[in-house]
Amino acid sequence: xxxTVHIPLGSQHISLLEPIRFKxxxxxxxxxxxxxxxxxxxxxxxxxxxxxxxxxxVGYVVARVCGLCAITHSLSYTLAVEKLLGYEANDxxxxxxxxxxELDRIHSHMLCLAHTAENAGFEALFMQIMGDRELxxxxxxxxxxxxxxxxxxxxxxxNRDLTPELIALVHKNLSSLSEKIDALMTLFDNNWxxxxxxxxxxxxxxxxxxxxxxxxxxxxxxxxATDVRAETSDFPYExxxxxxxxxxxxxxxxxxxxxxxxxVNSIEMCRNIIDNLPSGEIQEKAKGKPNGEAVVxxxxxxxELFYLVRGNGQNMLERVRxxxxxxxxxxxxxxxxxxxxxxDAPAILASFDPxxxxxxx
Amino acid sequence: xxxxxxxxFKNLFKPVRTHLYPAEDIVLPxxxxxxxxxxxxxxxxxxxxxxxxxxxxxxxFQHESGEKEYRYNPWLCIYCGECVRACPKxxxxxxxxxxxxxxxxxxxxxxxxxxxWEEACKKSREEYAAxxxxxxxxxxxxx
Numbered sequence: 001x002x003x004t005v006h007i008p009l010g011s012q013h014i015s016l017l018e019p020i021r022f023k024x025x026x027x028x029x030x031x032x033x034x035x036x037x038x039x040x041x042x043x044x045x046x047x048x049x050x051x052x053x054x055x056x057x058v059g060y061v062v063a064r065v066c067g068l069c070a071i072t073h074s075l076s077y078t079l080a081v082e083k084l085l086g087y088e089a090n091d092x093x094x095x096x097x098x099x100x101x102e103l104d105r106i107h108s109h110m111l112c113l114a115h116t117a118e119n120a121g122f123e124a125l126f127m128q129i130m131g132d133r134e135l136x137x138x139x140x141x142x143x144x145x146x147x148x149x150x151x152x153x154x155x156x157x158x159n160r161d162l163t164p165e166l167i168a169l170v171h172k173n174l175s176s177l178s179e180k181i182d183a184l185m186t187l188f189d190n191n192w193x194x195x196x197x198x199x200x201x202x203x204x205x206x207x208x209x210x211x212x213x214x215x216x217x218x219x220x221x222x223x224x225a226t227d228v229r230a231e232t233s234d235f236p237y238e239x240x241x242x243x244x245x246x247x248x249x250x251x252x253x254x255x256x257x258x259x260x261x262x263x264v265n266s267i268e269m270c271r272n273i274i275d276n277l278p279s280g281e282i283q284e285k286a287k288g289k290p291n292g293e294a295v296v297x298x299x300x301x302x303x304e305l306f307y308l309v310r311g312n313g314q315n316m317l318e319r320v321r322x323x324x325x326x327x328x329x330x331x332x333x334x335x336x337x338x339x340x341x342x343x344d345a346p347a348i349l350a351s352f353d354p355x356x357x358x359x360x361x
Numbered sequence: 362x363x364x365x366x367x368x369x370f371k372n373l374f375k376p377v378r379t380h381l382y383p384a385e386d387i388v389l390p391x392x393x394x395x396x397x398x399x400x401x402x403x404x405x406x407x408x409x410x411x412x413x414x415x416x417x418x419x420x421x422f423q424h425e426s427g428e429k430e431y432r433y434n435p436w437l438c439i440y441c442g443e444c445v446r447a448c449p450k451x452x453x454x455x456x457x458x459x460x461x462x463x464x465x466x467x468x469x470x471x472x473x474x475x476x477x478w479e480e481a482c483k484k485s486r487e488e489y490a491a492x493x494x495x496x497x498x499x500x501x502x503x504x
């Protein structure tokens with residue numbers, strides 16, 4: 001007689017923000033095998049980038065790959081094209097781009113924390129964190145002029161400049177967020193019911209993180225020191241107070257704490273950026289047409305985002321390849337599920353912060 | 362337990378964090394990226410805005426007399442402002458306002474109507490180019 005049962009989770013499920021299907025093979029309540037299907041929201045973005053849009057317009061197309069890390073996508077593409085055009089941005093442009101990417105990281109991490117709390121059964125905390133997240137959304141809306149589709153970065157610079165009122169707003173919102181994050185850290189550390197759902201659950205060991213090529217907060221929670229911000233020199237991260245955040249236990253609690261501490265670090269970096277903003281033009285001319293091949297890696301909120309852009313000296317690109325962090329992390333995710341209880345699956349899944357529209361694009 | 366009760370009691374007297382939309386208007390930040398507006402008097406019909414627009418929300422219809430007519434689809438527009446940056450006469454011919462577009466209704470013909478316009482604009486250009494070419498050939502043969 002068969003000893004295992006198959007329980008599907010998704011493609012539509014109460015704990016999911018986006019469609020993904022898991023098929024768990026369970027022995028009683030324990031998960032012993034996982035099968036994942038991620039391609040429910042495929043939109044053909046890569047092909048559209050090479051068939052329907054000219055290279056100057058593609059930056060706005062790839063920003064629509066993901067609603068959360070729109071800035072990171074358009075930044076990666078822009079960097080790749082600027083490499084092909086042989087253009088390097090001045091310091092002010094770099095700082096403004098960094099500011100938006102770090103704000104993006106803060107609000108994306110907060111969404112993940114809220115969602116993890118919700119999936120652990122703490123609905124009120126979900127509301128609270130989502131409410132606090134509005135502080136950052138307001139800043140981004142004021143800087144870029146739109147709440148979700150920022151369209152802030154374009155080839156040769158950024159589209160808008162910071163005014164003194166905006167700088168005051170950023171300072172004000174960051175300091176009130178900073179207090180709230182401190183309170184959240186205490187809550188995540190000491191709350192008894194959250195500890196039951198988080199501590200020692202969904203463990204990814206350091207060896208597994210190496211073997212399955214984990215990345216982003218998932219890897220850093222397991223103690224694997226990998227961060228594109230420390231590995232590349234496109235942006236002056238070191239000078240602005242970047243710190244590698246590592247935890248050692250590799251469970252959901254550790255992943256939450258990596259995110260919380262990264263938010264604190266990002267707030268500090270945002271402050272440094274606006275305090276030391278260099279002067280200069282925000283939009284420069286980047287002339288020519290992309291010829292050759294460029295590879296760019298940028299640290300998105302969920303890990304390494306990889307862009308390959310190939311052009312042949314014409315307006316239309318030959319190839320745009322996007323490898324998103326969630327896609328690369330799927331093997332590690334599947335490994336974490338094995339051996340845990342089925343009832344913990346939603347909380348574990350939320351703690352990975354999977355982005356399906358990025359992955360299927 | 363005691364602390365959470367206290368916290369819950371305190372929350373009763375905190376201000377509400379949500380907006381009473383639609384009874385109250387949502388306050389948009391200054392510099393909100395809204396509709397693209399067009400001033401026909403200053404336009405020189407260079408077509409730059411049409412070429413750079415990522416979704417193709419700006420089109421020019423070519424009349425037989427040689428005049429061009431500006432057409433804009435606010436529901437297709439992504440409000441990125443590329444057209445304004447490309448415009449040789451920004452603020453006079455093309456500028457970005459802070460008004461928000463209302464949602465489209467069937468009567469607006471945001472889809473079918475616009476597809477028909479796209480076809481018509483393309484056709485008008487081709488016809489105009491063909492007519493010009495024919496006139497040129499005729500001129501040459503007359504000479």
